[in-house]
Amino acid sequence: MSEVNYKELQEKLSHSFTNVWTKLTDVQLEELETISKEYKYFLDHGKTERTSAREIIRMAEKNGYHPIEKVLESGKVEKGAKVYAINKDKSVALFFIGEKPMSEGVHVVGSHIDAPRIDIKPFPLYEDADMAFLKTHYYGGIKKYQWTTIPLALHGVVIDKDGNKIDVCIGEDDNDPIFVITDLLPHLAKDQHAKTLAEGISGEGLNILAGSVPYGDKDTKDKVKLNVMRLLNEKYGFVEQDFTVAELEIVPAGKARDVGLDRGMISAYGHDDRVCAYASLRAIFDMKNAPQKTAIAYFSDKEEVGSMGNTGAESAFLENTIAELINLQSDSYSDLMLRRALSNTEVLSADVCAGYDPNFAEAYDRKNSGLMGYGVQLVKYTGARGKGGCNDANSEFVAKVKNIFDANDVMWQVGELGKVDQ
Numbered sequence: 001m002s003e004v005n006y007k008e009l010q011e012k013l014s015h016s017f018t019n020v021w022t023k024l025t026d027v028q029l030e031e032l033e034t035i036s037k038e039y040k041y042f043l044d045h046g047k048t049e050r051t052s053a054r055e056i057i058r059m060a061e062k063n064g065y066h067p068i069e070k071v072l073e074s075g076k077v078e079k080g081a082k083v084y085a086i087n088k089d090k091s092v093a094l095f096f097i098g099e100k101p102m103s104e105g106v107h108v109v110g111s112h113i114d115a116p117r118i119d120i121k122p123f124p125l126y127e128d129a130d131m132a133f134l135k136t137h138y139y140g141g142i143k144k145y146q147w148t149t150i151p152l153a154l155h156g157v158v159i160d161k162d163g164n165k166i167d168v169c170i171g172e173d174d175n176d177p178i179f180v181i182t183d184l185l186p187h188l189a190k191d192q193h194a195k196t197l198a199e200g201i202s203g204e205g206l207n208i209l210a211g212s213v214p215y216g217d218k219d220t221k222d223k224v225k226l227n228v229m230r231l232l233n234e235k236y237g238f239v240e241q242d243f244t245v246a247e248l249e250i251v252p253a254g255k256a257r258d259v260g261l262d263r264g265m266i267s268a269y270g271h272d273d274r275v276c277a278y279a280s281l282r283a284i285f286d287m288k289n290a291p292q293k294t295a296i297a298y299f300s301d302k303e304e305v306g307s308m309g310n311t312g313a314e315s316a317f318l319e320n321t322i323a324e325l326i327n328l329q330s331d332s333y334s335d336l337m338l339r340r341a342l343s344n345t346e347v348l349s350a351d352v353c354a355g356y357d358p359n360f361a362e363a364y365d366r367k368n369s370g371l372m373g374y375g376v377q378l379v380k381y382t383g384a385r386g387k388g389g390c391n392d393a394n395s396e397f398v399a400k401v402k403n404i405f406d407a408n409d410v411m412w413q414v415g416e417l418g419k420v421d422q
Contacts, residue, residue, distance in 0.1 A: 023411065251270075
């Protein structure tokens with residue numbers, strides 16, 4: 001009998017994932033540094049879904065993309081055309097028209113550009129104990145205690161009585177004031193400490209401190225509130241009633257920063273999911289030649305609350321836009337052409353997953369968790385506990401993506417979102 005070489009057999013049959021940092025060349029490290037700086041700029045200038053959409057459009061136009069309205073006016077769309085469509089200033093789709101008709105299917109990478117935040121209520125401003133506050137309603141899955149006593153910025157739009165859209169941004173410029181949510185000092189937090197993390201700060205307690213200086217004479221009521229309204233009116237021209245139709249969002253103030261002495265990570269608000277939005281944005285810009293099938297980078301809103309609404313992924317926006325472009329490519333459009341196109345379409349849902357954190361090892365399955373620095377994660381399925389609410393990709397499609405990565409030296413790993421019952 002021949003002797004078995006166990007080491008060779010183990011190498012042949014086993015698999016382990018690789019830390020990307022150990023494989024990068026000097027040239028790749030320089031490219032990575034450039035991309036990191038550009039990504040941080042994208043984060044700093046796209047803190048809300050509206051500002052993210054604007055930044056995407058700015059970059060798209062710089063890279064030769066044209067609004068779909070102009071394409072529709074021309075009555076035609078040809079191979080190699082670069083088109084963008086905007087949905088209510090909150091979601092965007094970029095199209096790089098391929099060689100094959102869109103009725104034969106398209107390739108989509110979908111990400112979302114909304115992030116957990118705190119929204120201002122429709123009638124928010126009040127005064128108590130000579131301080132002015134804004135009442136709020138949080139958006140998405142936040143940990144409420146993380147939002148107290150940190151610098152906050154106000155972003156959004158106000159529509160005045162004449163229908164003018166007024167952009168609002170307070171707290172991002174170094175000369176701006178910031179906002180804050182107060183918290184109990186430790187000396188008075190005995191009862192608070194007895195509560196769970198989820199109960200320590202209530203949703204109705206996330207009130208934004210907006211002012212503390214009075215304005216008016218002895219007969220003036222709510223002097224601090226009046227002063228806040230006066231300052232807002234002087235800068236933006238709106239009155240209290242305008243709050244009722246405004247979209248105002250509270251996000252952490254400040255810029256993206258490098259983490260660690262080696263600067264190997266980035267700390268910023270909104271990685272979920274602007275890291276994937278930026279990656280797919282760069283990917284479609286880096287495509288030099290028209291693809292076989294039309295490539296679409298889709299950036300949606302409302303993912304953090306279930307993807308519903310007329311700007312979320314459940315809306316008809318992307319489907320309608322594809323139909324418009326198919327119609328331009330065909331002399332006899334029919335609904336069946338759209339249905340066939342969607343049936344033959346392949347989609348990557350690009351979103352963040354959990355990176356293994358040894359400080360909270362009890363929440364992870366170590367062998368099926370993504371490791372920091374080990375590349376993009378392939379997540380076959382999501383869903384809570386018994387895969388409830390999951391989207392379980394079929395094996396054929398996962399294998400196709402994996403093989404594309406392998407053929408192009410893309411570093412990848414598998415991942416799940418924590419332990420099964422977490």
